[in-house]
């Protein structure tokens with residue numbers, strides 16, 4: 001059977017809503033439309049009941065208690081609340097934050113803004129595999145440090161940072177630890193107790209839930225995290241995030257977490273096999289193709305490859321029936337190469353020649369084979385057209 005085109009393989013950018021998630025959400029747009037804060041009638045009670053069920057589903061997935069879950073509009077807002085909220089509430093204790101160079105823009109841009117307001121931020125380097133050394137975290141901590149913020153899994157290269165070791169260091173030094181879990185929660189096991197996480201940012205649309213909803217886990221004991229809100233007005237969500245709750249979205253996030261909790265192990269194995277097949281089919285047929293980031297500490301659904309002598313954007317255009325991302329232009333109209341790949345020490349040329357494949361729940365083996373064929377033939381064609389690549393090859397051969 002021919003594959004259906006176009007093929008979506010950009011699941012780090014967003015995911016398709018799972019039909020089971022949509023089905024759970026639909027009644028909350030129609031007959032169950034109540035405001036979860038309405039205490040006087042059945043409509044409100046039904047909405048509140050649904051929100052509390054979702055809170056339990058999110059908590060269960062990360063081994064937290066439901067009271068530790070604050071609903072937000074997504075991981076970007078969760079990161080803002082975590083970082084700005086800690087800085088405001090702990091101003092008297094210090095003004096220093098430790099993070100790393102390969103974070104998502106959500107963390108990097110909030111950090112930059114906090115610097116304008118008098119914070120000092122250390123951006124730790126990563127090694128060639130994209131991993132931060134926990135010892136550099138320990139050494140970066142000063143008496144003024146109030147927060148360590150390290151992502152769990154990287155959205156471009158899928159590498160998984162040593163969160164447990166960093167959590168232990170933060171705990172020993174009594175410093176709060178925020179983790180951007182947008183790419184890890186629901187894909188690999190995340191246990192806030194075992195990993196020593198105090199604040200964890202979560203996004204629904206990365207785990208087959210709806211866009212515009214997410215959560216922040218805020219530890220309530222050992223230690224109880226003090227946080228200042230960034231949105232005031234009504235005191236919803238324990239005063240940390242005011243505003244009428246997005247009940248259908250929250251129901252969708254809860255259902256998405258519930259499905260991940262039940263199916264993560266099996267789905268991870270299936271995606272790992274598909275990802276490895278994709279990698280093997282491409283690298284066996286093409287020379288001068290490099291994997292970016294650690295292959296061992298990595299999400300099962302991520303593959304990031306650089307193809308020497310080929311512009312990533314030209315490759316994207318050549319495979320226009322396959323949705324993937326390139327390592328340039330991914331954040332804006334500027335043709336800056338990916339800050340993540342640059343932090344790994346990947347040359348500017350190879351960073352520009354990179355492609356991110358993000359496999360997901362709805363990809364099939366037939367699709368993987370089709371994508372591998374298209375990529376292979378397109379790279380060969382582009383290299384044949386590229387005088388630069390031939391020159392480089394000849395120079396290397398000498």
Ligand SMILES: *Cc1c(COP(=O)(O)O)cnc(C)c1O
Pocket residue numbers: 012013073074075076077104106151153154155180181182183202203204205206212213214
């Ligand atoms: C997608 C993503 C975010 C932002 O999440 P939104 O819910 O879209 O705001 C933050 N961090 C990482 C690592 C992501 O992949």
